Amino acid sequence: MGKKTAVNLKGGETLALTGELGSGKTTFIQGLAEGFGIKGRIISPTFILMRKYVASKFDFYHIDFYRLEDGLENEVKNLGVDDTWGKNDNVVAIEWAEKIENALPQEVIWIRFENLGEDKRKILIEGI
Numbered sequence: 001m002g003k004k005t006a007v008n009l010k011g012g013e014t015l016a017l018t019g020e021l022g023s024g025k026t027t028f029i030q031g032l033a034e035g036f037g038i039k040g041r042i043i044s045p046t047f048i049l050m051r052k053y054v055a056s057k058f059d060f061y062h063i064d065f066y067r068l069e070d071g072l073e074n075e076v077k078n079l080g081v082d083d084t085w086g087k088n089d090n091v092v093a094i095e096w097a098e099k100i101e102n103a104l105p106q107e108v109i110w111i112r113f114e115n116l117g118e119d120k121r122k123i124l125i126e127g128i
């Protein structure tokens, strides 16, 4: 699913991923990265918040706010995380994006994940 979605991205998009732990967000991002031609393992930046990968057409930023409390939009701005999104040279994918909903750019593509049990996941993409 992630790999197929990669084809539709040109650069400049911000993907806001939301869904409970284990619903498939990181796995989707691994597929995206593969679709972008990024080699190597994609591990979630849970402790460092953000990781940058260089793809052929743009830089890909993987952000994970799992450990962040809700309502820390100002801190996100102070850390400069918001410098990554809204630029044509970047694609940004944010796990737990709902935690900083008010700081997100207006044109964001929401991707909602649901765990339907064992090996079943529902993925809803809004706005591509």
Ligand SMILES: Nc1ncnc2c1ncn2[C@@H]1O[C@H](COP(=O)(O)OP(=O)(O)O)[C@@H](O)[C@H]1O
Residues within 6 Å of the ligand: 019, 020, 021, 022, 023, 024, 025, 026, 027, 028, 113, 118, 119, 120, 121
């Ligand atoms: N599309 C999918 N179909 C079936 N299993 C999946 C899918 N996406 C993820 N999983 C499985 O669900 C578990 C959690 O996935 P993960 O991507 O780490 O979730 P999250 O990042 O939302 O916490 C993993 O064991 C993974 O193999």
Ligand SMILES: [Mg+2]
Residues within 6 Å of the ligand: 025, 026, 044, 095
């Ligand atoms: Mg994850």
